[in-house]
Amino acid sequence: MKWKKPMIIVSLLLLLGSLGVYVKSSPMGGVKIEVVDANGKAITDYGEVYYSVWTFDENGSFEVLKKGVLKGGLFFSGNRIELSKAETEKLRKMAQKMYSKTAFVGIDLWVVGEGKLYTLPPMSLELDASEDGLFATGFSLHPDFRDAIVTEITPEKESSQGNSGGRGAQKEEPEFVVPIIPREYKWVTVAETSYSDVEIPVLIIRNMAWSDVIGTLQIGTSQSDYIGPEVTVAFGKLISRKTAFDPDSIKLKALGRSFTNRYRGGSILTVPKEKTWGYLWIKGKIHYIYQQEYVCGIGADPGLPGCEPTGNERYIAKIDEFSISGKYGEVLNIESGATLERPPYLLPFDALEQSPALEGPMGRDVYLENFFGEIYDGTDGYSFGVGVPVGALINVLTGHSLPPWVDTLVVGFSAKGESYYAIMGEVRNNGPMEPVRFVGYKSSYKMSIPVKKSPWEFWKSEHVDTNVPVGFFIDVR
Structure with a gap:
């Protein structure tokens, strides 16, 4: 009967695999960002989470580094954003060109749940611009839903507008239309001056x-x-x-x-x-950037079908x-x-x-x-x-x-x-x-x-x- 214990282990692994549970190793180098609320609750418990990681390039303009979706599961929270060693190395080299000792990293989060879009305030972290280490650097972010901009979602089938996009045109009370799925949320730079x-x-x-x-x-x-x-x-x-x-x-x-x-x-x-x-x-x-928020089908950009403004806007001021x-x-x-x-x-x-x-x-x-x-x-x-x-x-x-x-x-x-x-x-x-x-x-x-x-x-x-x-x-x- 010595064979029973290995068989039990194999059976358990097969069961976990069938439930979508997997073991994921930490990246060698890079960055791990855990996103939870003030009480430690995973961000994915609130709904489907879209994220965008961005920075400022050597001219000071807005540059997106990575986009993705966070999803919870039965045995894992899915509340981690990971940047690879290559992605963090790009940040460090950009900072070094600016003679900066740290690299600025911005994070945008959108949560969709119960027929509403929650646009969370941007968050940020600083990355040491010296040589990258062997192990991933860990950060923890705690978004506050009290400061979110809440937008009611109008299902596409109930809208008479369809997916016709406008180049930044915004009505007095813009109707937020969900384009085809899969979709993405983005902040688009409309104007900037330095x-x-x-x-x-x-x-x-x-x-x-x-x-x-x-x-x-x-x-x-x-x-x-x-x-x-x-x-x-x-x-x-x-x-x-x-x-x-x-x-x-x-x-x-x-x-x-x-x-x-x-x-x-x-x-x-x-x-x-x-x-x-x-x-x-x-x-x-000195530099300012004016941006509008869009929800788009994958591959669509402002001015194309399947990309609509939500009415949310932001101004960035910096040195x-x-x-x-x-x-x-x-x-x-x-x-x-x-x-x-x-x-x-x-x-x-x-x-x-x-x-x-x-x-x-x-x-x-x-x-x-x-x-x-x-x-x-x-x-x-x-x-x-x-x-x-x-x-x-x-x-x-x-x-x-x-x-x-x-x-x-x-x-x-x-x-x-x-x-x-x-x-x-x-x-x-x-x-x-x-x-x-x-x-x-x-x-x-x-x-x-x-x-x-x-x-x-x-x-x-x-x-x-x-x-x-x-x-x-x-x-x-």
Whole structure:
């Protein structure tokens, strides 16, 4: 009877095979991305899941790396997105061409279930741009369905439109038609523009006190951490038709950093009592991308039968690179300076709120980090820092051809590590008034920004909704 045990094992393997269960080894190198909700529930438990993995190419344009479908099963969750060693190597080489120490990876998810399409907010991760290792790098993403854009699905057989596509044409209330199956969901770039060597205001001072005011700004940390600007995305239904910012229909989220390296920069600005405006700036390349969401049959593109817009739209604002004035060891010097005039755009005061005033006795520094506790709610500010007004600058450079609410889009900075800010500085009252008041400004709307958390705080959200500084704008009174 010695043959029974092997026969049992063979029978069990045959049974598992007939149920569609298989053993899949981890990729050698590459990336594994587990997608579960905050409670550890597999994303495939919510319905059929479509995904797209993307990045920005060396010119800063949107580039899709991989698309696919996640499906659950009886004995496996199917909630893993995998990038091969070759795919991750492409990301690393692209980052190295940009002299970035990390590669930006974006992930889009669509969930179809119970007659609805859930377009989830984009997510991102950073990949080390150094040489790829032998084993796969693991990441975990936790999408939040509360921020999803929900679209009712109209079955094709009930629609009189059929599958006629339009080249970006969108009605007031577009009817979402499901084309033939198999299908795919995609974000299509409709317009984009970039501008190089732009002076980007970082610290803005409006001096309304009869006193000399000095502002100082330092970019970088006292450690050798990598710093970089984060990618900001605004998304919602038909948001290109909005004139004013509407927090109920336009959602804002800061993704990971578009590039990183060891940087330093900064300057000193003196706004004398006879002057009103001044700002400190850094120089770099700014970029915006406008996209529309489509649902298409496999192989169909916008403008072809079987490809329909859903009405969902998004704007991406980012910095592609800094202008470099020199190098100190391994640290790159960002071209920085000061201008004694008003910034080249009107501040969106209708989208700003004041923070409590900080007293400025004569000759005493008031540190910018002191404002963070007053401005941020629910975060220490390390993960965003000062928000630079990329949206407002782009709107000026495009001749105000974008919706006015784009002025509210700001891009933050972050440094790896929790010990130091990516941007530091101070303001000081040099008299003759004694004292003056320094008032900071924050957005009147909420933005979802990434927060750093300890490994044992896995249950906490990876993002928090809070008000962020627009430029770092300080009134002196």
